[in-house]
Amino acid sequence: MAAPVHPATHREIRLAARADGALTPDHFTVADTPLPVPAPGTVLVRNRIMAVTAVMRTMMTGAELPMPSFVPGRALWGAAIGEVVEAPGGGFAPGDLVRHDLGWREYALVDAARAHRIAPEALPDPAAHLSQGATAWGALVRIAQVRPGDTVFITGAAGGVGSLAGQLARRLGARRVIGSTGSESKAEYLVKELGYDEVVLRGAGPVGPQLRKAAPNGIDVLLDTVGGEQLAAALESARTGARFALVGALSAQLGTGDGITAPVELDAGLVVSRRVTLRGFSVRDHADLAQEWTEEFGRGLRDGTLIFAHSRLRGLDQAPEALRELVQGDHTGAVLVEL
Structure with a gap:
């Protein structure tokens, strides 16, 4: 041969x-x-x-x-x-x-x-x-443990993780799904095509008041790809027992890409009094996740429930x-x- x-x-x-x-x-x-x-x-x-x-x-x-x-x-x-x-x-x-x-x-x-x-x-x-759906799926299922009726906030909602995370949160039973993004056109796409209920617009004023308006009763879950101001705002809106899954720190990169860290001041009193859990997540720690996600993704793509x-x-x-x-x-x- x-x-x-x-x-x-x-x-x-x-x-x-x-x-x-x-x-x-x-x-x-x-x-x-x-x-x-x-x-x-x-x-x-x-x-x-x-x-x-x-x-x-x-x-x-x-x-x-x-x-x-x-x-x-x-x-x-x-x-x-x-x-x-x-x-x-x-x-x-x-x-x-x-x-x-x-x-x-x-x-x-x-x-x-x-x-x-x-x-x-x-x-x-x-x-x-x-x-990047395996990250979204693992963070929501294994860390945040989304439950029926939850209000979920997803930062960087128009990115590779966030564009699937919102759909998955709804699939897992979330009652209300809120995202953040940096442009009105993306916000419109998130609501009309990906099923988000409301969008916090980065650059349209402080994040905290926007999030409180979108979730007046607070949030149960955060999937955070951004960090910075958005993480602090999520903590201020956290309900008792809220679960935060942190998967990225894009606030250090948005716009010019300057910086490699995303420092943020968090109120430790709120973390304790509201019993909020914050945990970082990486798919590299979950070797078994790929097959689980592929099966879930395949079902969703075939029946049209995931985009x-x-x-x-x-x-x-x-x-x-x-x-x-x-x-x-x-x-x-x-x-x-x-x-």
Whole structure:
């Protein structure tokens, strides 16, 4: 049998320099590099589509995170879906679709143990495997434990996590779902298309009064992707026994992308007197969550009760711009790049 024919080189996006301010093209470089040669225990994958997420902005700074930061001079990385083109040693076959964490390049040499085969029937669109819904689902089910009748507040509601979190909160029985976002057009989309009851608009005045108006009886659950003022406002509106799941700190990145932390002053007296629980959440601590989420997502997509809001850009060269636009708030839902 003739050996597979592949290009001698492929392109990858590398971090040119740490990013401590607003992202610019100078923070990235496109490099031609020799095509990796697979050995037993690895698979060579031709990437088809990759995800761009807000945490990647922070990973460019070297800040402490649950995952490794990007390294100047080396390729960026992140969730991607691709087609196996070579798999010496068995376990995979050419043509298999796999999900892995070596995006930002045209071809990836992936440890076979870190390549996850995608069942064609699992989701209607393979790209949906790149949703951030597992974070939303895990935070709402395992941390916040949404209950029938709850009032739920979701910050960053138009992002990759928030665009699914609102739908999932309703699916879990929430009586009222409130979101926050930074534009009127996104607010309209959240209400008309994704089922939010009301939206707090960042930049339209202090968050606290807006939230009190939207939830006059207080909130039971917070899923927070933003931190900062919005987290403080949520605490002020917390009902006794409220459960807060913290999954991000976008207030450090919104707009210019300046900063790597989101300091906020919280009233410890309110936390104690109202018995509020606050807990951080990362899917990296829940290896069993992916399959659970895929099954839930598949049911929702097929019966039309869940919408996968996302934008798709075409071409590896568009990935840096996609990240800059995401941090600036230019997209709704997940941001994907087709290679």
